[in-house]
Amino acid sequence: MSEINVKYGENSKQFEGSVSVFDVIKSFDRNASKKALAGKVNGEEYDLDRELPALTDEVISVEPIMPDTRDGLELLRHSTAHLLAAAILDLYPGTQLGVGPALMEDPRYGFYYDIIAPAPISEDDLPKIEKRMSQMTKQNLKYRRDVVSKKEILDIFKERSEPLKCELIDEKVEGDASIYHIDNSPFIDFCLGPHVPHTGKLKAFKLLAISGAYWKGDAEREQMQRIYGTAFFSQDELDKWVKQREEAALRDHRKLGQELDLFSIHDDYGQGLILWHPKGGIIRMEMENFLKEKLKEHDYSFVYTPHIAKRELWNISGHEQNYADSMFAPTMIEDTEFRLKPMNCPFHIGIYKSRPRSYRDLPQRYSELGTVYRAELSGTLHGLMRVRGFTVDDAHLFVRPDQVQKEMGDCLDFAIEVFNTYGFEKINFELSVRGDNKEKYLGADEDWENAENSLATALKNRSIEYERIEDEAAFYGPKIDIKIEDVIGRTWQLGTIQIDFNLPERFELEFKGEDNELHRPVMVHRALFGSVERFFGVLIEHFAGAFPFWLSPVQIAVLPITDRINDYAASIAEELKQAGFRVELNERSDKIGAKIREATVQKVPFMLILGDQELEEDKVAVRDRTKGDQGTFSLEEFIEKARSLRDSRALENNL
């Protein structure tokens, strides 16, 4: 039997026989968790499960470290949240604490802590808090864990006048509870851990924002202040992240919408109501044209319906009962009440119901760019992403039960084609199903099973990876949500394909089957962009305002170098217009550098720079907005290449 002398921090111990790195760490620190620890042996990193070398006469030093992994980062951030709370208690005694988790999914933040301070904390206080945190990291204060009985922990928090914590503990704890302290700090939290060994491990963190949050996310409960921050293993990583965040801010669609003159929102006209300017309008027209092309290919029909309907219709559809909060108040005309539509479905149903349908008529696929109005709370409005009036690229399919699967598949193909054209390669599909909690869902078990199977099979047949989410379906049917990931890794919920068992019942939809009996059709709601406004917002940010050629509001800037060239430039511009391009001629007497700068800032894909030389040779000098000078082309050659870029809806402007 060999003996191993191990040094662990300031302590040492003797082990016999085979012993792993984790065994050693655990023997010194009973709270050590494999979840977010690795070991160092004589300064070198070792796997936790690796056995220590059995050398005699040599003292082996072991220390736990956080591994550079997601779990390690989570631990780091959670520990930083505790440090934040400790610093706040130091600076603002009497502060009540809520919860303070690490955030690993949200790219904006790394952790938060909810608090109720004696006096509200403002953004200006963050540097002070951050400074206090930094001081505490220099003191290498230990994180200590204790296990106490439920009564003890409740007494602790009662004495500290923290009723919210008591409420939480009362709900969560059965038997003993785990609490964490930080040395030299009044801070105690009810927490399972694990945590870093001491505050010295926290080397790179930053407080980011302060905002409101409800206790337990319930708008009826206490309003708390939420302090957001993030933490990384190293200052380098933190700096990189901060830089990325700044770059993302430059892509903000509201900022670009202003700079590129795409759209505006005016208080005088109403919050959440979008004015599409000419340059935004032309992009929308291109988007709609492309969509219409695809709808024709997929055999959809085009319908148009009004923006308001009698209140009674919303009673039949159930919106009066379930959706009234989101609807604008009724308007009385003579003796009849009308309401703005929050959805298009009832109107498409009206078209279906306008005559008896035979099984031969199905499927019916009605599409419409239907503008709807929703009375969203003012605090939720956000640029183009959340508005009060918006246009849904809506479609409703009325299908026989035996057609559901094929139609679902076609919807998926459609969605993928469209999103790929816009350059979204990463598309996430979520299948939301009923789950075990069956009472709250409407419709027969058999229908649900068939519908869920059809959706799943359609996904599987296309080898689409998807996430199945139990108990997330709409009350009226299962659905597939389509989320896209943009170039900087943010995901956006856009499209949705939903099966509906409710409205066909409510509106008593029927078709005459082969058997001469009446049957109920299946109704499918389907939208790809979700809202044209939101999709436009996502596109602006995705492309950072530099739209591909086919979408660019101004596709070609014609820039004469001197006034002598203006006539030649005008004739070139005219020919390009004849060829169907969107052209802007800049005849001002600015220097060419200024004209180039202006067109580049406006993200015009191509600039044609025309001087004496081009006039003489009857050519155009082409400049790309990002790649610079592309050399000279004959006008015919340039038009041909540009036409191919446009007609193929190419994402890159390669000539």
Added chain:
RNA sequence: GCCGAUGUAGCUCAGUGGUAGAGCAAUAGUUUUGUAAACUAUAGGUCGUCAGUUCAAUCCUGACCAUCGGCUCCA
């Protein structure tokens, strides 16, 4: 809607208890320019709105409106 912050020219922002400035943009003139910003001049604002305090308010106080960061909600 709730919590916090913000609101000055078309845009980005300075500024002061004694009725306001800069840069860019706009307009006019000069310049005729070779691949990211020529020069000069002119014009442009009830300092978010309404009250209050004051001899005097863009500035201090309050209410309201809107915007921003979140929460809740959602396409």
